[in-house]
Amino acid sequence: MDGTMNKDRVFAEKLTTITPFRFNEKVARVFDDMLVRSVPLYGEALKQQARIARQFYQNGTRIFDLGCSHGNLGVLLLECFGSTAFKMTGVDSSWPMIQRFQKRLSVHDSQGCITLACACIEDIVMLNASVVVINLTLQFLDPEKRDRLIQSAFKGLCKGGILLLTEKTVHADPQMKALEQEYYYQFKRENGYTDLEISQKRDALERVLVPETVAEHENRIQNAGFSVFNVWLKWFNFTSMIAVK
Numbered sequence: 001m002d003g004t005m006n007k008d009r010v011f012a013e014k015l016t017t018i019t020p021f022r023f024n025e026k027v028a029r030v031f032d033d034m035l036v037r038s039v040p041l042y043g044e045a046l047k048q049q050a051r052i053a054r055q056f057y058q059n060g061t062r063i064f065d066l067g068c069s070h071g072n073l074g075v076l077l078l079e080c081f082g083s084t085a086f087k088m089t090g091v092d093s094s095w096p097m098i099q100r101f102q103k104r105l106s107v108h109d110s111q112g113c114i115t116l117a118c119a120c121i122e123d124i125v126m127l128n129a130s131v132v133v134i135n136l137t138l139q140f141l142d143p144e145k146r147d148r149l150i151q152s153a154f155k156g157l158c159k160g161g162i163l164l165l166t167e168k169t170v171h172a173d174p175q176m177k178a179l180e181q182e183y184y185y186q187f188k189r190e191n192g193y194t195d196l197e198i199s200q201k202r203d204a205l206e207r208v209l210v211p212e213t214v215a216e217h218e219n220r221i222q223n224a225g226f227s228v229f230n231v232w233l234k235w236f237n238f239t240s241m242i243a244v245k
């Protein structure tokens with residue numbers, strides 16, 4: 001986290017019209033507070049993914065962080081690797097996010113390990129990768145483009161390389177789906193979000209964040225050719241997965 005922690009009040013006031021959610025300047029400014037209060041175990045998932053990435057990184061290859069936002073994973077990786085050199089490309093389509101990440105790199109990345117691209121994750125070519133991270137970002141991509149992205153990650157990975165995928169998920173069973181949602185909204189309320197904030201954000205995310213079941217993710221990953229798949233963290237409707245090529 002970048003230490004600023006401006007409070008997320010994006011949906012606090014009653015809005016006359018709810019426009020689709022976007023990662024604009026307003027969101028970028030409060031991003032850490034929004035993520036910590038809206039994503040259960042966000043810090044824990046990031047910390048362990050940085051460690052797993054460190055462990056599976058192969059010398060001379062590259063880590064890709066697709067949907068890197070303002071670089072929380074990148075900064076953790078710089079800590080994990082210490083003086084050991086590595087290469088990472090961070091990709092995000094939000095210019096306010098990339099700008100903030102670039103600013104953090106000027107403080108934390110004196111060796112120039114991390115390169116940033118302001119681009120759509122579906123448009124980039126991954127080459128010579130040992131780790132591909134997609135943290136809470138596949139869910140924002142048009143479902144029709146998801147197979148191709150996972151296939152392209154598989155293609156870009158070397159043998160023994162890994163995909164780390166964290167997503168908001170949905171349960172196929174209606175009772176479990178309702179239970180997961182109920183516990184999730186309770187989590188938001190406990191973190192100080194009002195019912196108005198919760199419902200306005202839910203409307204803004206409609207058709208923007210499209211969650212899938214864990215089985216859909218697993219099938220896509222297996223069909224792309226990955227040999228091992230595991231859910232290593234799950235909190236109701238949030239799931240962290242790892243797959244090995």
Ligand SMILES: Nc1ncnc2c1ncn2[C@@H]1O[C@H](C[S@+](CC[C@H]([NH3+])C(=O)[O-])CC(=O)[O-])[C@@H](O)[C@H]1O
Pocket residue numbers: 023035046066067068069070071072073091092093094097119120121122134135136137140141
């Ligand atoms: N098609 C796209 N192409 C590029 N970027 C995109 C696209 N769609 C969305 N984004 C970007 O994906 C990021 C999703 S946030 C990731 C958190 C981060 N991984 C973290 O671990 O801190 C998750 C969240 O806020 O729920 C945003 O920065 C978008 O601009």
Ligand SMILES: O=C(O)C(=O)Cc1ccccc1
Pocket residue numbers: 034035038039168201202205209
């Ligand atoms: O799914 C939700 O209701 C969330 O609030 C998760 C989230 C977090 C940050 C940006 C967009 C969605």
